[in-house]
Amino acid sequence: MATGKPVVMKPVxxxxxxxxxxxxxxxxxxxxxxxxxxxxxxxxxxxKGSNQAVAAGKLGADITFLTRLGVDAFAxxxxxxxxxAGVKSAVIDTPDSYTGAAYIFVxxxxxxxxIIVSPGAAMLISPADIEAHAELIRSAGVFxxxxxxxxxxxxxxxxxxxxxxxxxxxxPAPAASLPDRIYTLCDYVTPNETxxxxxxxxxxxxIDDARRAADALLAKGVGAVIVTxxxxxxxxxxxxxxxxxxxxxxxxxxxxxxxxxxxxxxxAAALARGVEPLxxxxxxCAVAGISVTRPGTAPSMPALWEVEALLARTSRF
Numbered sequence: 001m002a003t004g005k006p007v008v009m010k011p012v013x014x015x016x017x018x019x020x021x022x023x024x025x026x027x028x029x030x031x032x033x034x035x036x037x038x039x040x041x042x043x044x045x046x047x048k049g050s051n052q053a054v055a056a057g058k059l060g061a062d063i064t065f066l067t068r069l070g071v072d073a074f075a076x077x078x079x080x081x082x083x084x085a086g087v088k089s090a091v092i093d094t095p096d097s098y099t100g101a102a103y104i105f106v107x108x109x110x111x112x113x114x115i116i117v118s119p120g121a122a123m124l125i126s127p128a129d130i131e132a133h134a135e136l137i138r139s140a141g142v143f144x145x146x147x148x149x150x151x152x153x154x155x156x157x158x159x160x161x162x163x164x165x166x167x168x169x170x171x172p173a174p175a176a177s178l179p180d181r182i183y184t185l186c187d188y189v190t191p192n193e194t195x196x197x198x199x200x201x202x203x204x205x206x207i208d209d210a211r212r213a214a215d216a217l218l219a220k221g222v223g224a225v226i227v228t229x230x231x232x233x234x235x236x237x238x239x240x241x242x243x244x245x246x247x248x249x250x251x252x253x254x255x256x257x258x259x260x261x262x263x264x265x266x267x268a269a270a271l272a273r274g275v276e277p278l279x280x281x282x283x284x285c286a287v288a289g290i291s292v293t294r295p296g297t298a299p300s301m302p303a304l305w306e307v308e309a310l311l312a313r314t315s316r317f
Contacts, residue, residue, distance in 0.1 A: 010141020010272045012056050012063045013166075015130070015157050016049010017122040017148040018081075019100035020074040021297055023257070027108050039108055045081040045298040046102050047122075048146045048173055051258050055265025055287060055301040057085035061272055064088040064140075066133055066157075067149070068121040074099035081298055090133055094121035104257055111255045111292070117148060117174070125149040127156040138164035142272045144264060146171045151178065158185035167271055171264045172199060184221035188277075190264055191217075192228045207244050210235045214242075226281055228263055228288075230256075236281050245282050248289035250310050258297035263288040265301065286310050 026038040045054070053065040065082060069075040069091050078099065082089050100120040106113050130137070130153050137143055143161035145154045154170070161168045162185045170186045172178065175198035183189070191213075193204035200216040202209060204227065214225035214237035224238045233246040266287030270280035286307045294300035 008274060009060070009062050010274075011139055012061045012142045012144065012268050012272045013066060013137055013140040014049050014053045014056070014063065014268070015066045015125075015143075015145040015149065015154065016052065017047040017100055017117075017119045017146075018045065018050040018067055018069060018078040019047040019102040019117055019119060019122075020044070020077060021046030021102050021104050023104040023106060023296070025106045025108050029105050029107070029114060042296065044296050045077055046104070046258070047100060047117075047119075048148050048171065048261050049144075050078065050081070051261035051297050051301070052144060052146075052171070052265040052268065053087045054081060054085040054298045055262045055291075056269040056272075057082070057087040058301045059266060059269040059287070059304045059307065060086075061269040063269075064090055064136060066090045066136065068092040068094045068097075068125050068129070070097050070099040070121045071095040072099050074101065085298070085301070090136055092125070092129055094124060097121035097124060106255055106257065111253050113255070113257045115257070119148055122149050125153045127152055129153065130156040130160065134160050137161050137166065140166045142167045142169065142268045144169040144171065144268050146173050147176045148174065151176065151182075155179065155182050155185070158182060161185075169264065169268060169271075171260070173260060175199070180220065183217065187223040188226055188267070189217055189222045189224075190226045190228065190267065192230070192260055196227050207232065207235060211237055211242055224277065226267070228260055230259075234263070234281055234285055236278055243278050243281075245278070245285055248282075248286040248310060248314055250286070250289040251293040253292045255295050255300070256292050258300055259288045259292050261297065262291035262301055266307070283307065283311070286314075
């Protein structure tokens with residue numbers, strides 16, 4: 001990501017959810033009513049927004065994460081995770097609820113996953129909470145949110161960010177029905193293939209399909225669409241350009257959990273440094289490429305030097 005120019009790092013603010021990941025690896029998922037033996041278990045930090053914040057923090061971004069937590073052992077895990085990654089936090093403590101948790105099944109042979117998330121206190125994030133942190137959001141250069149917390153809170157945060165001229169990124173995950181107004185507030189929307197289909201009704205099985213889905217999102221008022229395509233890389237699509245970037249191979253795939261979060265955290269960190277969008281997308285592909293070679297979510301997020309070394313080896317830019 002070196003440009004030869006002094007790097008001006010703008011702050012990144014991410015609104016989202018922390019959950020404690022309970023990850024189970026087995027040869028297959030059990031059927032309803034069936035019990036099977038797993039191969040391993042791991043407890044660790046997760047949640048899309050938290051993972052994205054950790055990814056950005058480990059890449060050197062000036063990052064603050066906004067969320068609600070319970071007052072419990074999982075909240076302690078969250079705060080230590082952010083401290084270790086250089087992430088500042090704006091936490092609303094919620095003693096009458098609980099810090100979220102997630103069940104993650106990982107298929108041993110492929111590394112593919114299936115996930116159930118119970119966000120707990122984070123589901124209580126409200127527009128009033130966002131208003132109380134409006135100055136934090138206005139101070140950002142890049143603002144990111146997803147759909148694990150209530151949509152009305154995400155909408156309010158995007159409105160505040162857009163009103164302040166902050167670059168806005170919506171990662172529409174997990175897939176959900178969205179109000180039309182939210183699209184007009186997004187400089188970038190970053191769905192994967194499944195999420196793009198859910199938002200547009202267009203099945204994404206190829207790069208051309210991704211372009212058609214992206215066109216549908218542009219028609220809703222989005223500034224730019226980045227469709228993440230797994231092993232096929234990612235597509236940057238705007239009214240002026242459509243550029244496909246292949247995946248960056250960092251080694252054998254161990255686990256795909258958190259790859260999208262690695263991508264979005266990497267994208268935010270690159271944009272906060274003033275990197276041009278296509279180059280920022282390539283950088284994000286490299287962050288995701290490294291993350292899938294490691295188990296876990298937050299622990300898989302690479303440091304800046306690792307990403308730059310991978311890009312140097314693969315001669316991306």
